[in-house]
Amino acid sequence: MSKYAPDLAKHRFYIWLNDYHWVPTLVAGVALFAVGGLSLILWGICLRVVVDLHGTWLVNSGAHMWGTRRFATRDDSRNNWWIALLSFGEGWHNNHHAHPTSARHGLAWYEFDASWMQIRVLQLCGIAKSVRVAQINTRTGSGPDVDERGSVGDANRSLFSDVV
Numbered sequence: 001m002s003k004y005a006p007d008l009a010k011h012r013f014y015i016w017l018n019d020y021h022w023v024p025t026l027v028a029g030v031a032l033f034a035v036g037g038l039s040l041i042l043w044g045i046c047l048r049v050v051v052d053l054h055g056t057w058l059v060n061s062g063a064h065m066w067g068t069r070r071f072a073t074r075d076d077s078r079n080n081w082w083i084a085l086l087s088f089g090e091g092w093h094n095n096h097h098a099h100p101t102s103a104r105h106g107l108a109w110y111e112f113d114a115s116w117m118q119i120r121v122l123q124l125c126g127i128a129k130s131v132r133v134a135q136i137n138t139r140t141g142s143g144p145d146v147d148e149r150g151s152v153g154d155a156n157r158s159l160f161s162d163v164v
């Protein structure tokens with residue numbers, strides 16, 4: 001966390017969340033049990049965690065096997081539209097590998113990125129600031145060239161500084 005988001009590594013809430021990451025799940029589990037018993041825990045905790053983990057593993061395996069490569073990265077990462085749909089935009093994995101500090105993974109207009117849309121809403125509300133975004137360079141028409149935009153001069157600034 002301190003490499004890509006040094007400001008988050010200093011933020012008290014995120015330090016607490018990093019140390020006690022199990023507390024929100026425990027609180028949710030108790031609330032779900034109180035409302036719907038054991039079956040609601042199975043749906044709201046167990047199934048959610050299984051789907052989330054398999055989605056992550058799908059991105060880190062499938063998006064390294066199937067899809068297209070916009071950027072000539074030194075790995076085998078690929079952009080895959082159906083993995084992006086299932087993973088809220090993480091399937092634009094070649095874009096992510098080429099620009100790991102970019103909050104937006106779907107760089108072209110047709111690359112649907114639900115996570116980026118959420119970050120954009122937070123940015124428009126003034127909650128997320130100094131959001132770093134890679135963009136395809138359309139000025140030169142030279143294809144897969146990217147400009148970094150949104151950082152404030154310091155390359156070590158994180159994506160989500162000042163997020164409250």
Ligand SMILES: [Zn+2]
Binds near residue numbers: 064
């Ligand atoms: Zn990868």
